[in-house]
Amino acid sequence: MYDSGQRYTSRMKPTADAWRRLATERPHPRSARLDRLGIAGIVALMQAEDRRVLAAVSRARPAIVAAARLFAQAYRSGGTCWLFGAGTSGRLAVVEAAELPPTFGTDPRRVRAVIAGGDRSVFRAREGAEDRYGEGFRAAGAAAAGDLVIGVSASAVTPFVRGALERARRRGASTALVTASRSPGLARAAQIVVRVDTGPEVVAGSTRLKAGTATKLVLNQITTAALASSGSVFGPWMVDLRAGSAKLRDRAARIVAAAAGVSAARAKNLLSSAGGEIKVAIAMGRLRTTAGEARALLKKAGGDLRRVLAEKP
Numbered sequence: 158m159y160d161s162g163q164r165y166t167s168r169m170k171p172t173a174d175a176w177r178r179l180a181t182e183r184p185h186p187r188s189a190r191l192d193r194l195g196i197a198g199i200v201a202l203m204q205a206e207d208r209r210v211l212a213a214v215s216r217a218r219p220a221i222v223a224a225a226r227l228f229a230q231a232y233r234s235g236g237t238c239w240l241f242g243a244g245t246s247g248r249l250a251v252v253e254a255a256e257l258p259p260t261f262g263t264d265p266r267r268v269r270a271v272i273a274g275g276d277r278s279v280f281r282a283r284e285g286a287e288d289r290y291g292e293g294f295r296a297a298g299a300a301a302a303g304d305l306v307i308g309v310s311a312s313a314v315t316p317f318v319r320g321a322l323e324r325a326r327r328r329g330a331s332t333a334l335v336t337a338s339r340s341p342g343l344a345r346a347a348q349i350v351v352r353v354d355t356g357p358e359v360v361a362g363s364t365r366l367k368a369g370t371a372t373k374l375v376l377n378q379i380t381t382a383a384l385a386s387s388g389s390v391f392g393p394w395m396v397d398l399r400a401g402s403a404k405l406r407d408r409a410a411r412i413v414a415a416a417a418g419v420s421a422a423r424a425k426n427l428l429s430s431a432g433g434e435i436k437v438a439i440a441m442g443r444l445r446t447t448a449g450e451a452r453a454l455l456k457k458a459g460g461d462l463r464r465v466l467a468e469k470p
Contacts, residue, residue: 179312179338181364185357203359203366210371213353214378220351221378224307224333227349228383231305231331232267239300239330240270241321242309243287245365246335246372247272250309251279253376259405261380261389262397268380271296273317286317293320302329307379308347309372311364313338322347335375337368351375388461391416396435396462409435417442436462 187202194202214221231238240250247270254270257263272278273293274286286292293316300306306325308318313336322332334347343350353375355367384390389397394416400409414424416439423442431437431448440451443466451465458464 179314179340180354180356181311181337181358181368182362183357184361185359188357188359188361191359199359206359206367207370210353210355210367210374213355214371214374217351217353217375220349221375222382223349224335224351225379225382227305227331227333228307228379229387231303232263232383233387234303236303236305236330237266237300238268239297239304239306239321239325240268240309240376241272241293241297241306241318242270243273243278243315243317244282244284245369246309246311246315246318247274248279249369249372249376250307252373253380257380257384259399259401260395261384262399263384263389271321273315287315288317290316290320293317293322294324295320297321297324297328297330300325300328300330304328304330306330306332308332308334309336309376310334311337311368311372313340313343313346313352319346333379335372335379337364337371351379388459388463391436391439391462394435396439397460398435400433400435409433413438413442436460440465 191199228238240254242250250270251272254268257268258265273289274283277283278286297306306321308322310318313334322334325332332347333349333351334343335351336343337353337355339352339354343352353371355371358364358366358368360366389395394412396412398405398409400406409428410421410424412435413419413427414421417424417427419427419442424438427438427442431441436455437448437451439462440446440454441448444451454465455462
């Protein structure tokens with residue numbers, strides 16, 4: 158266990174048997190002559206294996222739904238959603254957190270990724286960082302009751318991630334684990350365990366392949382389901398979009414035109430009057446109201462545009 162002096166003890170280190178038992182560490186039966194298959198053969202094998210990923214993710218649907226509900230609950234109540242990972246899993250966590258603000262308008266301080274070894278590990282692998290239980294434990298000290306901490310670990314035995322989950326539990330935060338492992342004791346690692354059983358990798362142990370693809374899909378599904386159901390999407394449109402580029406400004410205008418049922422020119426005028434806020438512009442166009450009135454209605458409805466449009470006489 159983690160002692161009061163915050164030292165990493167030998168009892169926390171995964172054993173050689175723990176690693177050996179991982180499906181992702183075992184050689185794939187069809188990869189015995191991978192180096193002799195040729196480029197076309199390798200690509201064909203990888204594509205055949207990648208098709209198994211969707212089935213594995215589908216089997217994990219109940220746990221993904223449960224994790225998404227925890228995410229939505231934390232975010233709606235003002236909590237912070239944290240993602241902790243190392244190596245490939247850590248980089249996928251960073252990508253997920255980085256892409257949410259421009260898509261859903263999330264506050265970067267409220268969906269945060271922490272990668273073992275720090276930000277430099279995003280660009281250059283620091284493999285030993287994953288073994289530092291204490292760093293994960295300390296980093297999760299910022300989590301609080303009402304927050305959600307998601308550990309992302311293909312093996313499920315990564316000490317950095319285990320440390321973060323343990324500290325989060327002690328701090329009263331909700332916890333979830335996304336993994337491709339069947340490791341013993343998973344049920345005790347977090348409240349919700351999303352296990353995607355992708356099996357051995359084409360390159361044994363290279364979890365940037367199927368396990369990484371599955372992890373990306375799971376994180377996408379958790380965050381998108383949570384935020385889309387929390388008012389950041391209206392129909393298929395990202396109405397909390399931050400239009401920081403020419404492409405996104407054009408998208409914002411097309412969203413307003415489609416959702417408000419107005420011309421492209423009218424949509425641009427509405428956006429300008431709304432200060433670039435898509436929800437406000439749509440409410441103005443649909444309800445024929447001012448930007449101030451639209452903002453007040455949205456605030457009262459907790460940012461739920463559909464509720465505003467349904468309740469306005």
